[in-house]
Amino acid sequence: MKTIHDSAQLQNWLKRHQLDEIFPPDNMPKMRLVSMEAGEQIYQTGETLQKVHILVKGKLKIFFLQEDGSIYLIGFNQSFAILGDLELFEDYPLHNEVAAMEPSILIEIDKEELLRTCWDYPPFLRFLIKHVSQKFHSSSVKANALSRYPMESRLAAYLLTVYEEENQSVSFVKTNRYTDLANLLGCSYRHLHRTLQQFVENGWIEKSGRHIRILDYAVLKELAKDISYI
Amino acid sequence: MKTIHDSAQLQNWLKRHQLDEIFPPDNMPKMRLVSMEAGEQIYQTGETLQKVHILVKGKLKIFFLQEDGSIYLIGFNQSFAILGDLELFEDYPLHNEVAAMEPSILIEIDKEELLRTCWDYPPFLRFLIKHVSQKFHSSSVKANALSRYPMESRLAAYLLTVYEEENQSVSFVKTNRYTDLANLLGCSYRHLHRTLQQFVENGWIEKSGRHIRILDYAVLKELAKDISYI
DNA sequence: TCAATAATATGACATATGTCCTTTGGGATG
DNA sequence: CATCCCAAAGGACATATGTCATATTATTGA
Numbered sequence: 001m002k003t004i005h006d007s008a009q010l011q012n013w014l015k016r017h018q019l020d021e022i023f024p025p026d027n028m029p030k031m032r033l034v035s036m037e038a039g040e041q042i043y044q045t046g047e048t049l050q051k052v053h054i055l056v057k058g059k060l061k062i063f064f065l066q067e068d069g070s071i072y073l074i075g076f077n078q079s080f081a082i083l084g085d086l087e088l089f090e091d092y093p094l095h096n097e098v099a100a101m102e103p104s105i106l107i108e109i110d111k112e113e114l115l116r117t118c119w120d121y122p123p124f125l126r127f128l129i130k131h132v133s134q135k136f137h138s139s140s141v142k143a144n145a146l147s148r149y150p151m152e153s154r155l156a157a158y159l160l161t162v163y164e165e166e167n168q169s170v171s172f173v174k175t176n177r178y179t180d181l182a183n184l185l186g187c188s189y190r191h192l193h194r195t196l197q198q199f200v201e202n203g204w205i206e207k208s209g210r211h212i213r214i215l216d217y218a219v220l221k222e223l224a225k226d227i228s229y230i
Numbered sequence: 231m232k233t234i235h236d237s238a239q240l241q242n243w244l245k246r247h248q249l250d251e252i253f254p255p256d257n258m259p260k261m262r263l264v265s266m267e268a269g270e271q272i273y274q275t276g277e278t279l280q281k282v283h284i285l286v287k288g289k290l291k292i293f294f295l296q297e298d299g300s301i302y303l304i305g306f307n308q309s310f311a312i313l314g315d316l317e318l319f320e321d322y323p324l325h326n327e328v329a330a331m332e333p334s335i336l337i338e339i340d341k342e343e344l345l346r347t348c349w350d351y352p353p354f355l356r357f358l359i360k361h362v363s364q365k366f367h368s369s370s371v372k373a374n375a376l377s378r379y380p381m382e383s384r385l386a387a388y389l390l391t392v393y394e395e396e397n398q399s400v401s402f403v404k405t406n407r408y409t410d411l412a413n414l415l416g417c418s419y420r421h422l423h424r425t426l427q428q429f430v431e432n433g434w435i436e437k438s439g440r441h442i443r444i445l446d447y448a449v450l451k452e453l454a455k456d457i458s459y460i
Numbered sequence: 461t462c463a464a465t466a467a468t469a470t471g472a473c474a475t476a477t478g479t480c481c482t483t484t485g486g487g488a489t490g
Numbered sequence: 491c492a493t494c495c496c497a498a499a500g501g502a503c504a505t506a507t508g509t510c511a512t513a514t515t516a517t518t519g520a
Contacts, residue, residue, distance in 0.1 A: 090363045125355035126319065133320045136366045143373040148416060150506065177467070186378060191507050193469070203311065207517085209468090218441065280520085380476065407497070421477050421501065450471095 001040065004033040004105070013056040013107065017080055021120075022127040029117040030109045035134035042083075048091050051108050052084035063097040075142075078103070078163070083125020085131050088114070147226045151195050156220040158185060159205070159229035163214050178210070190192050231270065234335070235261040243286040243337065247310055252348075252357040259347040262338045266330035278321050281315035281338050288334020289395070293327040305372075306331070306395050315361050318345070331395070375457045381417050381425050386450040387457035388415060389435070393444050408440070 014020045023029060036042075036058070051153075062074040074096065079082075083098060088111065097101045101171055118124040146154060158181075182192040196212075199205045206213040206219060214220065234240075240263045244250045253259060266272075266288070285307055292304040304326065307313075313328060318341065348354040376384060388411075412422040426442075429435045434450055436443040444450065 002233065011433070077341055086363050086366060088363075090367065092367055119356075120352045122350045122352055122355060126349075127357060128318050128354060128359050132362045132366060133316050133318075136316060136362060136369070137320065137322055139370060140373070143370070143377070145376040147373070152506090179467080187506095188508050189468090190470085190509075194507085197469090220311050380477090409497080417476095418478050419498090420479075420500085424477085427499085 001034050001036050001042065004035055005058070006033060006066055009033060009109070013105070017054075017056055019107070020126045022121075024117060024121045024124075027121075029109050029113045034108050035104050036104045036106065038100055041097060041099045041198045043097060047094055049084050049087040049094060049111050051110055052082070052088060052114055053083040054097075054107040054109075055079070055083070056105050056107060058106075059101040060104060061099045061101050063094050063099070072198065082131055085128055086135070088128065117144050142228065145225070146186075149225060151185060151191060152198075153223050153227060154185050155192070155199070156193050157224035159212065160217075160220050160224055160226060165217055167180065231264050231266050232249075234265055236263060238261060240255065241336070243431075247284075247286055249284065249337070252345060252351075252354045252438060254351045255282060257351075259339050259343045259349045259424045263334050264338050266336065268330055268332050268333055271327060271329040272280055273327060276299060277324055279314050279317040279324060279341055281340055282312070282318060283328075284337040284339075285309070285311040285313070286335050288336075289331040290334060291329045291331050294325050306391075307437070308395075312361055316365070318358065357398070360371055365428070372458070373454070376416075379455060379457055381415065382428075383453050383455055383457055384415050385425050385429070386423070387454035389444065390450050391441065 010031065011020075013033070014023075034053075042053070057079065059079075060077040060081065060083075062077060064074050082105075085094075086092070087094065150179040178192060179189050182189040185192060187195075196205070196207060200207050202216075202219075204214075206215055240261065241250075244253075258349070264283075272283075287309065289309075290307040290311065290313075292307060293306050313326075315334075316322070317324065317457075409419050409424060412419045415422060426435070426437060430437050430451075434444075434446040436445055
Protein backbone atom coordinates (compact mmCIF):
# COMPACT_ATOMS: atom_id res chain seq x y z
CA MET A 1 0.00 0.00 0.00
CA LYS A 2 1.52 3.26 -1.10
CA THR A 3 0.55 6.76 -0.21
CA ILE A 4 -0.37 9.02 -3.08
CA HIS A 5 0.73 12.52 -2.27
CA ASP A 6 -1.65 14.43 -4.44
CA SER A 7 -4.20 16.55 -2.66
CA ALA A 8 -5.82 17.66 -5.88
CA GLN A 9 -6.59 14.06 -6.75
CA LEU A 10 -7.89 13.46 -3.25
CA GLN A 11 -10.24 16.40 -3.61
CA ASN A 12 -11.29 15.04 -6.91
CA TRP A 13 -12.28 11.67 -5.48
CA LEU A 14 -14.07 13.26 -2.58
CA LYS A 15 -16.13 15.29 -5.01
CA ARG A 16 -16.82 12.45 -7.35
CA HIS A 17 -18.30 10.26 -4.63
CA GLN A 18 -19.93 13.18 -2.87
CA LEU A 19 -17.81 12.53 0.15
CA ASP A 20 -17.22 16.23 0.62
CA GLU A 21 -20.79 16.35 1.86
CA ILE A 22 -20.31 13.92 4.68
CA PHE A 23 -17.34 15.58 6.38
CA PRO A 24 -17.56 18.86 8.27
CA PRO A 25 -16.04 21.49 5.96
CA ASP A 26 -14.61 23.46 8.83
CA ASN A 27 -13.13 20.42 10.53
CA MET A 28 -12.05 17.98 7.88
CA PRO A 29 -10.37 14.82 9.15
CA LYS A 30 -6.87 14.29 7.88
CA MET A 31 -6.94 11.73 5.11
CA ARG A 32 -4.48 10.05 2.89
CA LEU A 33 -4.98 8.72 -0.58
CA VAL A 34 -3.44 5.26 -0.86
CA SER A 35 -3.11 2.83 -3.72
CA MET A 36 -3.11 -0.93 -3.67
CA GLU A 37 -1.71 -3.11 -6.40
CA ALA A 38 -3.61 -6.09 -7.69
CA GLY A 39 -3.19 -8.96 -5.25
CA GLU A 40 -2.06 -6.79 -2.39
CA GLN A 41 -3.71 -7.45 0.94
CA ILE A 42 -4.58 -5.51 4.04
CA TYR A 43 -4.21 -7.76 7.03
CA GLN A 44 -6.29 -6.77 9.95
CA THR A 45 -7.46 -10.03 11.42
CA GLY A 46 -7.57 -10.14 15.18
CA GLU A 47 -6.62 -6.57 15.77
CA THR A 48 -9.03 -3.82 16.53
CA LEU A 49 -9.73 -1.22 13.94
CA GLN A 50 -7.13 1.50 13.55
CA LYS A 51 -8.03 2.98 10.21
CA VAL A 52 -11.12 3.31 8.13
CA HIS A 53 -10.82 2.92 4.40
CA ILE A 54 -13.05 4.14 1.65
CA LEU A 55 -12.66 2.49 -1.71
CA VAL A 56 -12.98 5.08 -4.43
CA LYS A 57 -11.61 3.18 -7.39
CA GLY A 58 -10.86 -0.42 -8.21
CA LYS A 59 -12.16 -3.65 -6.87
CA LEU A 60 -11.68 -5.45 -3.57
CA LYS A 61 -12.27 -8.97 -2.43
CA ILE A 62 -13.38 -9.48 1.15
CA PHE A 63 -12.53 -12.61 3.09
CA PHE A 64 -13.31 -13.92 6.46
CA LEU A 65 -10.41 -15.64 8.12
CA GLN A 66 -11.04 -18.28 10.76
CA GLU A 67 -8.85 -19.31 13.64
CA ASP A 68 -7.97 -22.57 11.93
CA GLY A 69 -6.70 -20.67 8.94
CA SER A 70 -9.60 -21.41 6.64
CA ILE A 71 -10.96 -18.67 4.51
CA TYR A 72 -14.48 -17.73 3.53
CA LEU A 73 -15.36 -15.42 0.74
CA ILE A 74 -17.64 -12.69 1.90
CA GLY A 75 -17.95 -10.77 -1.28
CA PHE A 76 -16.64 -8.12 -3.57
CA ASN A 77 -16.60 -4.38 -3.39
CA GLN A 78 -16.44 -2.30 -6.46
CA SER A 79 -16.03 1.37 -7.22
CA PHE A 80 -17.22 2.52 -3.87
CA ALA A 81 -17.33 0.97 -0.44
CA ILE A 82 -16.45 1.57 3.15
CA LEU A 83 -14.27 -0.71 5.21
CA GLY A 84 -14.45 -0.47 8.95
CA ASP A 85 -17.79 1.21 9.32
CA LEU A 86 -19.13 -1.57 11.51
CA GLU A 87 -16.25 -1.39 13.89
CA LEU A 88 -16.17 2.35 14.18
CA PHE A 89 -18.53 2.61 17.11
CA GLU A 90 -18.15 -0.89 18.47
CA ASP A 91 -14.80 -2.44 19.17
CA TYR A 92 -15.11 -5.81 17.53
CA PRO A 93 -11.91 -7.62 16.71
CA LEU A 94 -11.52 -7.68 12.97
CA HIS A 95 -12.04 -10.88 11.04
CA ASN A 96 -11.97 -9.57 7.55
CA GLU A 97 -9.12 -9.63 5.20
CA VAL A 98 -9.15 -7.47 2.16
CA ALA A 99 -7.33 -8.02 -1.10
CA ALA A 100 -7.25 -5.79 -4.12
CA MET A 101 -8.24 -7.51 -7.34
CA GLU A 102 -7.08 -4.73 -9.57
CA PRO A 103 -5.12 -1.56 -8.94
CA SER A 104 -7.29 0.28 -6.47
CA ILE A 105 -7.40 3.60 -4.76
CA LEU A 106 -8.62 4.13 -1.22
CA ILE A 107 -8.98 6.99 1.15
CA GLU A 108 -7.48 6.20 4.53
CA ILE A 109 -8.58 7.94 7.68
CA ASP A 110 -7.37 7.28 11.16
CA LYS A 111 -10.19 5.99 13.30
CA GLU A 112 -9.56 8.35 16.19
CA GLU A 113 -9.23 11.27 13.84
CA LEU A 114 -12.52 10.36 12.18
CA LEU A 115 -14.32 10.04 15.48
CA ARG A 116 -12.85 13.30 16.71
CA THR A 117 -13.94 15.31 13.71
CA CYS A 118 -17.20 13.62 12.79
CA TRP A 119 -18.55 12.53 16.16
CA ASP A 120 -21.02 15.39 16.05
CA TYR A 121 -21.55 15.78 12.35
CA PRO A 122 -24.98 14.47 11.38
CA PRO A 123 -24.37 14.06 7.65
CA PHE A 124 -21.52 11.69 8.40
CA LEU A 125 -23.52 9.79 10.98
CA ARG A 126 -26.46 9.43 8.60
CA PHE A 127 -24.12 8.25 5.90
CA LEU A 128 -22.84 5.60 8.26
CA ILE A 129 -26.31 4.45 9.29
CA LYS A 130 -27.36 4.07 5.68
CA HIS A 131 -24.34 2.01 4.84
CA VAL A 132 -24.52 -0.25 7.83
CA SER A 133 -28.23 -0.80 7.28
CA GLN A 134 -27.59 -1.74 3.69
CA LYS A 135 -24.83 -4.12 4.65
CA PHE A 136 -27.05 -5.72 7.20
CA HIS A 137 -29.85 -6.15 4.76
CA SER A 138 -27.83 -7.62 1.94
CA SER A 139 -25.95 -9.84 4.31
CA SER A 140 -29.07 -11.38 5.78
CA VAL A 141 -30.60 -11.91 2.38
CA LYS A 142 -27.40 -13.61 1.31
CA ALA A 143 -27.11 -15.75 4.41
CA ASN A 144 -30.66 -16.90 3.97
CA ALA A 145 -30.08 -17.86 0.36
CA LEU A 146 -26.81 -19.60 1.09
CA SER A 147 -28.14 -21.78 3.82
CA ARG A 148 -31.07 -23.19 1.93
CA TYR A 149 -29.59 -24.22 -1.37
CA PRO A 150 -27.51 -27.30 -2.09
CA MET A 151 -23.82 -27.18 -2.82
CA GLU A 152 -24.46 -27.46 -6.52
CA SER A 153 -26.22 -24.12 -6.49
CA ARG A 154 -23.70 -22.46 -4.23
CA LEU A 155 -20.85 -23.69 -6.38
CA ALA A 156 -22.55 -22.47 -9.54
CA ALA A 157 -23.17 -19.11 -7.92
CA TYR A 158 -19.58 -18.90 -6.80
CA LEU A 159 -18.17 -19.75 -10.20
CA LEU A 160 -20.39 -17.24 -11.92
CA THR A 161 -19.61 -14.52 -9.44
CA VAL A 162 -15.89 -15.00 -9.69
CA TYR A 163 -16.14 -15.37 -13.43
CA GLU A 164 -18.08 -12.17 -13.83
CA GLU A 165 -16.20 -10.20 -11.25
CA GLU A 166 -12.73 -11.41 -11.63
CA ASN A 167 -11.69 -12.07 -15.16
CA GLN A 168 -14.44 -12.38 -17.63
CA SER A 169 -11.99 -11.55 -20.36
CA VAL A 170 -10.11 -14.78 -19.91
CA SER A 171 -13.23 -16.86 -19.31
CA PHE A 172 -11.19 -18.71 -16.74
CA VAL A 173 -11.74 -18.96 -13.06
CA LYS A 174 -8.47 -19.27 -11.24
CA THR A 175 -8.95 -20.78 -7.83
CA ASN A 176 -6.61 -21.04 -4.92
CA ARG A 177 -6.29 -24.31 -3.13
CA TYR A 178 -9.46 -26.29 -3.53
CA THR A 179 -9.46 -26.89 0.20
CA ASP A 180 -9.99 -23.18 0.68
CA LEU A 181 -12.77 -23.12 -1.85
CA ALA A 182 -14.43 -25.98 -0.01
CA ASN A 183 -14.28 -24.07 3.25
CA LEU A 184 -15.54 -21.01 1.56
CA LEU A 185 -18.54 -22.88 0.24
CA GLY A 186 -19.03 -24.60 3.56
CA CYS A 187 -18.51 -28.18 2.46
CA SER A 188 -15.86 -30.85 2.54
CA TYR A 189 -13.11 -31.03 -0.01
CA ARG A 190 -14.44 -34.38 -1.10
CA HIS A 191 -17.83 -33.05 -1.86
CA LEU A 192 -16.56 -30.04 -3.69
CA HIS A 193 -14.52 -32.30 -5.87
CA ARG A 194 -17.44 -34.56 -6.56
CA THR A 195 -19.62 -31.64 -7.53
CA LEU A 196 -16.98 -30.09 -9.75
CA GLN A 197 -16.52 -33.40 -11.47
CA GLN A 198 -20.22 -33.68 -12.02
CA PHE A 199 -20.18 -30.22 -13.60
CA VAL A 200 -17.41 -31.41 -15.89
CA GLU A 201 -19.28 -34.59 -16.82
CA ASN A 202 -22.33 -32.53 -17.65
CA GLY A 203 -20.24 -30.35 -19.89
CA TRP A 204 -20.92 -27.21 -17.94
CA ILE A 205 -17.32 -26.46 -17.15
CA GLU A 206 -13.87 -27.53 -18.23
CA LYS A 207 -11.26 -28.05 -15.59
CA SER A 208 -7.51 -28.34 -15.74
CA GLY A 209 -5.69 -28.02 -12.47
CA ARG A 210 -6.84 -24.89 -10.80
CA HIS A 211 -8.24 -23.35 -13.91
CA ILE A 212 -11.90 -23.65 -14.59
CA ARG A 213 -13.45 -22.60 -17.86
CA ILE A 214 -17.14 -21.91 -17.94
CA LEU A 215 -18.77 -23.70 -20.86
CA ASP A 216 -22.47 -23.41 -20.15
CA TYR A 217 -23.15 -20.07 -18.61
CA ALA A 218 -26.92 -20.41 -18.83
CA VAL A 219 -27.20 -23.67 -16.95
CA LEU A 220 -25.03 -22.41 -14.12
CA LYS A 221 -27.08 -19.24 -13.98
CA GLU A 222 -30.20 -21.35 -13.66
CA LEU A 223 -28.63 -23.45 -10.91
CA ALA A 224 -27.40 -20.45 -8.99
CA LYS A 225 -30.97 -19.23 -8.46
CA ASP A 226 -30.83 -15.98 -6.59
CA ILE A 227 -27.60 -16.65 -4.79
CA SER A 228 -25.00 -13.99 -5.21
CA TYR A 229 -21.67 -13.49 -3.59
CA ILE A 230 -21.52 -9.85 -4.51
CA MET B 231 -52.05 -2.68 21.69
CA LYS B 232 -53.33 -0.04 24.03
CA THR B 233 -52.08 3.43 24.64
CA ILE B 234 -51.06 4.25 28.17
CA HIS B 235 -51.91 7.85 28.87
CA ASP B 236 -49.42 8.54 31.59
CA SER B 237 -46.70 11.00 30.78
CA ALA B 238 -45.04 10.58 34.16
CA GLN B 239 -44.56 6.91 33.47
CA LEU B 240 -43.25 7.69 30.01
CA GLN B 241 -40.70 10.05 31.49
CA ASN B 242 -39.80 7.38 33.94
CA TRP B 243 -39.03 4.84 31.25
CA LEU B 244 -37.08 7.34 29.23
CA LYS B 245 -34.92 8.04 32.24
CA ARG B 246 -34.48 4.45 33.22
CA HIS B 247 -33.13 3.47 29.83
CA GLN B 248 -31.29 6.73 29.39
CA LEU B 249 -33.37 7.53 26.39
CA ASP B 250 -33.68 11.11 27.45
CA GLU B 251 -30.10 11.49 26.33
CA ILE B 252 -30.71 10.46 22.77
CA PHE B 253 -33.51 12.86 21.92
CA PRO B 254 -33.04 16.60 21.54
CA PRO B 255 -34.40 18.17 24.74
CA ASP B 256 -35.64 21.22 22.93
CA ASN B 257 -37.29 19.27 20.18
CA MET B 258 -38.59 16.02 21.61
CA PRO B 259 -40.46 13.80 19.18
CA LYS B 260 -44.01 13.02 20.17
CA MET B 261 -44.17 9.58 21.67
CA ARG B 262 -46.79 7.32 23.06
CA LEU B 263 -46.45 4.66 25.67
CA VAL B 264 -48.23 1.51 24.57
CA SER B 265 -48.79 -1.83 26.19
CA MET B 266 -49.06 -5.24 24.63
CA GLU B 267 -50.66 -8.23 26.24
CA ALA B 268 -49.00 -11.62 26.20
CA GLY B 269 -49.61 -13.21 22.83
CA GLU B 270 -50.52 -10.00 21.09
CA GLN B 271 -48.89 -9.38 17.74
CA ILE B 272 -47.82 -6.43 15.70
CA TYR B 273 -48.29 -7.22 12.04
CA GLN B 274 -46.05 -5.29 9.79
CA THR B 275 -45.14 -7.74 7.08
CA GLY B 276 -45.01 -6.31 3.60
CA GLU B 277 -45.66 -2.75 4.54
CA THR B 278 -43.05 -0.10 4.91
CA LEU B 279 -42.19 1.18 8.31
CA GLN B 280 -44.58 3.68 9.81
CA LYS B 281 -43.65 3.62 13.45
CA VAL B 282 -40.58 2.84 15.45
CA HIS B 283 -40.96 0.98 18.70
CA ILE B 284 -38.69 0.82 21.68
CA LEU B 285 -39.27 -2.02 24.08
CA VAL B 286 -38.79 -0.80 27.61
CA LYS B 287 -40.32 -3.62 29.55
CA GLY B 288 -41.37 -7.19 28.85
CA LYS B 289 -40.30 -9.70 26.29
CA LEU B 290 -40.86 -9.96 22.56
CA LYS B 291 -40.53 -12.74 20.08
CA ILE B 292 -39.43 -11.83 16.59
CA PHE B 293 -40.49 -13.85 13.57
CA PHE B 294 -39.79 -13.75 9.94
CA LEU B 295 -42.79 -14.40 7.78
CA GLN B 296 -42.34 -15.80 4.29
CA GLU B 297 -44.57 -15.40 1.27
CA ASP B 298 -45.76 -18.99 1.57
CA GLY B 299 -46.90 -18.34 5.11
CA SER B 300 -44.13 -20.19 6.84
CA ILE B 301 -42.58 -18.66 9.87
CA TYR B 302 -38.99 -18.47 11.05
CA LEU B 303 -37.97 -17.59 14.53
CA ILE B 304 -35.43 -14.83 14.53
CA GLY B 305 -35.02 -14.33 18.21
CA PHE B 306 -36.14 -12.74 21.38
CA ASN B 307 -35.89 -9.27 22.74
CA GLN B 308 -35.93 -8.61 26.40
CA SER B 309 -36.06 -5.55 28.61
CA PHE B 310 -34.72 -3.21 26.00
CA ALA B 311 -34.67 -3.24 22.23
CA ILE B 312 -35.47 -1.17 19.21
CA LEU B 313 -37.78 -2.24 16.44
CA GLY B 314 -37.53 -0.52 13.12
CA ASP B 315 -34.06 0.93 13.42
CA LEU B 316 -32.89 -0.80 10.27
CA GLU B 317 -35.70 0.54 8.18
CA LEU B 318 -35.52 4.07 9.45
CA PHE B 319 -33.10 5.33 6.84
CA GLU B 320 -33.71 2.71 4.19
CA ASP B 321 -37.14 1.81 2.97
CA TYR B 322 -37.11 -1.94 3.09
CA PRO B 323 -40.45 -3.70 3.16
CA LEU B 324 -40.91 -5.25 6.56
CA HIS B 325 -40.67 -8.98 7.00
CA ASN B 326 -40.73 -9.21 10.71
CA GLU B 327 -43.62 -10.01 12.89
CA VAL B 328 -43.46 -9.26 16.56
CA ALA B 329 -45.36 -10.96 19.33
CA ALA B 330 -45.31 -10.15 23.01
CA MET B 331 -44.51 -13.11 25.22
CA GLU B 332 -45.48 -11.39 28.41
CA PRO B 333 -47.20 -8.10 29.14
CA SER B 334 -44.85 -5.59 27.60
CA ILE B 335 -44.47 -1.87 27.38
CA LEU B 336 -43.15 -0.04 24.37
CA ILE B 337 -42.56 3.50 23.34
CA GLU B 338 -44.04 4.27 19.98
CA ILE B 339 -42.77 7.05 17.77
CA ASP B 340 -43.97 7.96 14.35
CA LYS B 341 -41.22 7.46 11.82
CA GLU B 342 -41.63 10.82 10.13
CA GLU B 343 -41.79 12.55 13.48
CA LEU B 344 -38.63 10.81 14.58
CA LEU B 345 -36.78 11.72 11.42
CA ARG B 346 -37.99 15.30 11.63
CA THR B 347 -36.81 15.83 15.18
CA CYS B 348 -33.68 13.69 15.28
CA TRP B 349 -32.39 13.99 11.75
CA ASP B 350 -29.71 16.36 12.95
CA TYR B 351 -29.20 15.19 16.49
CA PRO B 352 -25.89 13.33 16.79
CA PRO B 353 -26.60 11.50 20.05
CA PHE B 354 -29.60 9.86 18.44
CA LEU B 355 -27.71 9.03 15.28
CA ARG B 356 -24.84 7.52 17.25
CA PHE B 357 -27.29 5.53 19.29
CA LEU B 358 -28.73 4.16 16.07
CA ILE B 359 -25.34 3.29 14.63
CA LYS B 360 -24.38 1.40 17.74
CA HIS B 361 -27.56 -0.61 17.73
CA VAL B 362 -27.49 -1.46 14.07
CA SER B 363 -23.83 -2.46 14.28
CA GLN B 364 -24.59 -4.73 17.19
CA LYS B 365 -27.51 -6.31 15.39
CA PHE B 366 -25.36 -6.87 12.37
CA HIS B 367 -22.64 -8.48 14.37
CA SER B 368 -24.80 -10.81 16.38
CA SER B 369 -26.82 -11.73 13.33
CA SER B 370 -23.80 -12.75 11.29
CA VAL B 371 -22.37 -14.75 14.16
CA LYS B 372 -25.70 -16.49 14.52
CA ALA B 373 -26.14 -17.13 10.80
CA ASN B 374 -22.69 -18.62 10.65
CA ALA B 375 -23.39 -20.94 13.56
CA LEU B 376 -26.79 -22.00 12.27
CA SER B 377 -25.59 -22.92 8.84
CA ARG B 378 -22.81 -25.21 9.93
CA TYR B 379 -24.42 -27.42 12.53
CA PRO B 380 -26.73 -30.38 11.92
CA MET B 381 -30.42 -30.36 12.68
CA GLU B 382 -29.85 -32.19 15.92
CA SER B 383 -27.90 -29.24 17.25
CA ARG B 384 -30.27 -26.64 15.92
CA LEU B 385 -33.23 -28.46 17.39
CA ALA B 386 -31.52 -28.78 20.75
CA ALA B 387 -30.65 -25.10 20.67
CA TYR B 388 -34.20 -24.21 19.77
CA LEU B 389 -35.73 -26.30 22.53
CA LEU B 390 -33.38 -24.88 25.10
CA THR B 391 -33.94 -21.32 24.00
CA VAL B 392 -37.69 -21.62 24.07
CA TYR B 393 -37.53 -23.52 27.29
CA GLU B 394 -35.40 -20.92 28.96
CA GLU B 395 -37.07 -17.92 27.45
CA GLU B 396 -40.62 -18.92 27.34
CA ASN B 397 -41.79 -20.95 30.25
CA GLN B 398 -39.13 -22.45 32.38
CA SER B 399 -41.57 -22.65 35.20
CA VAL B 400 -43.66 -25.26 33.46
CA SER B 401 -40.68 -27.13 32.05
CA PHE B 402 -42.78 -27.64 28.96
CA VAL B 403 -42.20 -26.37 25.51
CA LYS B 404 -45.44 -25.73 23.74
CA THR B 405 -45.02 -25.73 20.01
CA ASN B 406 -47.30 -24.62 17.28
CA ARG B 407 -47.80 -26.88 14.32
CA TYR B 408 -44.72 -28.98 13.83
CA THR B 409 -44.70 -27.96 10.20
CA ASP B 410 -43.95 -24.43 11.31
CA LEU B 411 -41.22 -25.57 13.60
CA ALA B 412 -39.69 -27.51 10.73
CA ASN B 413 -39.66 -24.41 8.56
CA LEU B 414 -38.26 -22.41 11.36
CA LEU B 415 -35.38 -24.82 11.74
CA GLY B 416 -34.93 -25.04 8.01
CA CYS B 417 -35.70 -28.72 7.52
CA SER B 418 -38.50 -30.97 6.38
CA TYR B 419 -41.31 -32.02 8.65
CA ARG B 420 -40.23 -35.60 8.25
CA HIS B 421 -36.76 -34.92 9.44
CA LEU B 422 -37.86 -32.84 12.38
CA HIS B 423 -40.09 -35.68 13.41
CA ARG B 424 -37.33 -38.21 13.08
CA THR B 425 -34.97 -36.11 15.15
CA LEU B 426 -37.55 -35.45 17.86
CA GLN B 427 -38.24 -39.13 18.03
CA GLN B 428 -34.58 -39.86 18.39
CA PHE B 429 -34.44 -37.37 21.26
CA VAL B 430 -37.31 -39.22 22.88
CA GLU B 431 -35.65 -42.60 22.37
CA ASN B 432 -32.50 -41.27 23.97
CA GLY B 433 -34.50 -40.10 26.93
CA TRP B 434 -33.60 -36.47 26.45
CA ILE B 435 -37.13 -35.24 26.06
CA GLU B 436 -40.66 -36.44 26.65
CA LYS B 437 -43.25 -35.69 24.05
CA SER B 438 -47.00 -35.77 24.09
CA GLY B 439 -48.74 -34.05 21.26
CA ARG B 440 -47.40 -30.55 21.02
CA HIS B 441 -45.97 -30.51 24.49
CA ILE B 442 -42.35 -31.29 24.95
CA ARG B 443 -40.79 -31.78 28.34
CA ILE B 444 -37.06 -31.42 28.68
CA LEU B 445 -35.59 -34.35 30.59
CA ASP B 446 -31.87 -34.04 30.05
CA TYR B 447 -30.95 -30.42 30.00
CA ALA B 448 -27.20 -31.06 30.04
CA VAL B 449 -27.11 -33.25 26.96
CA LEU B 450 -29.14 -30.80 24.94
CA LYS B 451 -26.89 -28.00 26.09
CA GLU B 452 -23.91 -29.99 24.91
CA LEU B 453 -25.54 -30.65 21.55
CA ALA B 454 -26.52 -27.05 21.05
CA LYS B 455 -22.88 -25.96 21.06
CA ASP B 456 -22.73 -22.23 20.70
CA ILE B 457 -25.97 -21.87 18.82
CA SER B 458 -28.37 -19.44 20.33
CA TYR B 459 -31.62 -18.05 19.10
CA ILE B 460 -31.51 -15.15 21.48
C1' DT C 461 17.95 -33.34 -10.32
C1' DC C 462 15.88 -35.83 -6.66
C1' DA C 463 13.71 -36.46 -2.53
C1' DA C 464 10.32 -34.52 0.56
C1' DT C 465 6.14 -32.32 1.02
C1' DA C 466 1.76 -30.66 -0.14
C1' DA C 467 -2.25 -30.78 -2.99
C1' DT C 468 -5.24 -33.24 -6.03
C1' DA C 469 -8.04 -37.31 -7.27
C1' DT C 470 -10.92 -41.09 -6.15
C1' DG C 471 -13.14 -45.23 -3.99
C1' DA C 472 -15.95 -47.05 -0.17
C1' DC C 473 -18.89 -46.30 3.16
C1' DA C 474 -21.62 -43.72 6.81
C1' DT C 475 -24.70 -40.19 8.05
C1' DA C 476 -27.91 -36.29 7.31
C1' DT C 477 -31.74 -34.88 5.17
C1' DG C 478 -35.39 -34.80 1.62
C1' DT C 479 -39.54 -36.70 -0.97
C1' DC C 480 -43.41 -39.42 -1.37
C1' DC C 481 -46.92 -42.07 0.36
C1' DT C 482 -49.93 -44.31 3.84
C1' DT C 483 -51.90 -44.68 8.27
C1' DT C 484 -53.70 -42.89 12.53
C1' DG C 485 -55.90 -39.91 15.76
C1' DG C 486 -58.32 -35.95 17.53
C1' DG C 487 -61.15 -32.23 17.02
C1' DA C 488 -64.47 -29.49 14.36
C1' DT C 489 -68.93 -29.51 12.22
C1' DG C 490 -73.33 -30.77 10.68
C1' DC D 491 -73.22 -39.28 17.00
C1' DA D 492 -71.23 -39.81 12.39
C1' DT D 493 -68.36 -37.70 9.22
C1' DC D 494 -64.72 -35.15 7.54
C1' DC D 495 -60.40 -33.08 7.63
C1' DC D 496 -56.06 -31.66 9.12
C1' DA D 497 -52.06 -32.57 11.35
C1' DA D 498 -49.21 -36.11 13.47
C1' DA D 499 -46.77 -40.49 12.85
C1' DG D 500 -44.14 -43.39 10.39
C1' DG D 501 -42.28 -46.58 6.37
C1' DA D 502 -39.47 -46.76 2.16
C1' DC D 503 -36.40 -44.95 -0.58
C1' DA D 504 -33.50 -41.25 -2.88
C1' DT D 505 -30.18 -37.70 -2.59
C1' DA D 506 -26.77 -34.67 -0.35
C1' DT D 507 -22.87 -34.50 2.13
C1' DG D 508 -19.26 -36.10 5.37
C1' DT D 509 -15.31 -39.20 6.84
C1' DC D 510 -11.60 -42.04 6.05
C1' DA D 511 -8.18 -44.24 3.49
C1' DT D 512 -5.17 -44.29 -0.32
C1' DA D 513 -3.23 -43.38 -4.81
C1' DT D 514 -1.56 -39.87 -7.90
C1' DT D 515 0.41 -35.60 -9.25
C1' DA D 516 2.52 -31.08 -8.58
C1' DT D 517 5.69 -28.06 -6.00
C1' DT D 518 9.49 -26.88 -3.48
C1' DG D 519 13.85 -26.85 -1.39
C1' DA D 520 18.45 -28.94 -0.78
